Amino acid sequence: MRAAAVFRLFFLLIPTARGAARGGDARARRRRARATNARQSLEAPRGFKRTRRPHRDLDATGRRDGTTMSIADARVRWANDMRAVVTRADALRSDGSIDQNFFKPKRVVFETQSKKWGDDERERLLRGLETHGVGAWGVMKRELLPEWDTLQLRVKASKMMGTQSLARYPKxxxxxxxxxxxxEKNKAIGEATGCWKNGTLVEDDDGSVAKYMAEHGLT
Known part of the structure; x- marks a missing residue:
């Protein structure tokens, strides 16, 4: 009698367990569907409305009944619309896409003769050192040597004075x-200390130049 009651209770509980399992599966499916819709809404461009289920009547071009754009088409159209706002008109085609011909060079210029440093440039730099002093490279460029940049003028002045560093010559x-x-002074110092390299006084890491100048009272 007791065994029969146990079997009846067991068979009564089976449908309840199956229903709970089916209910759990349904809830899981709903959660997955919500997550999928949220992810798709983030991936789609602004202004594009995605349906919950994929359409079965999409043609080969990705349109539904010839009226609804595919995701790729919507993104291209959105990009073209944004490009029309921020890009100059002559760089775009009529549909808003980029016109690659705009970025091609209109002409190619070949430099046949490079600038050369000669006696005239040297005289102008000497005039600049006498008038404006060491460090006024911008003024020298603007008034005397516009075709040379300030770094080139500093290097030229360093070679003329025979020293790599002009820190000892402020103004x-x-x-x-x-x-x-x-x-001539820098050459003598360089030869005495072994720091004369290719016609220029180059100070070493041991401070040989500074020590020599301090010992001989040079500035």
């Missing part, structure tokens, strides 16, 4: 004779 001014005298 120094001098004529051609003074520049030549500084060159």
């Amino acid at each position: 120094w001014r001098g004529d051609a004779a003074a520049v030549k005298a500084e060159y």
Whole structure:
């Protein structure tokens, strides 16, 4: 009798368990559907409305009944519309796509003769050192040597004075004779300390130049 009651209770509980399982599966499917819709809404461009289920009547071009755009078409159209707002008109085609011909060079210029440093440029730089002093490279470029940049003028002045570093010459001014005298002084220091490299005084990491100048009272 007791065994029969147990079997009846078991068979009564089976449908309840199956229903709970089916209910759990349904809830899981609904959660997955909501997550899918949320992800698709983030991926779709603004203004494009996605349906919950994919259409079965999409043709080969990705349109539904010839009226609804596919995701790719909507994105292209959105990009073209935005491009028309932020891009100059002559760089775009009529549909808003980029006209690659706009970015092609209109002409190609070949430089047949490079600028050269000669006596005239040297004289103008000497005039700039005498008038404006070391460090006024921008003024020299603007008034005397517009075809040369400030870095090139500094390097040229360093070679003329025979020293790689011009830190010892803040706002120094001098004529051609003074520049030549500084060159000879730097050459003598470089040869005495072993720091004369390719016609220029190059200070080493041991401070040999500074020590030599301090010992001999040079500035």
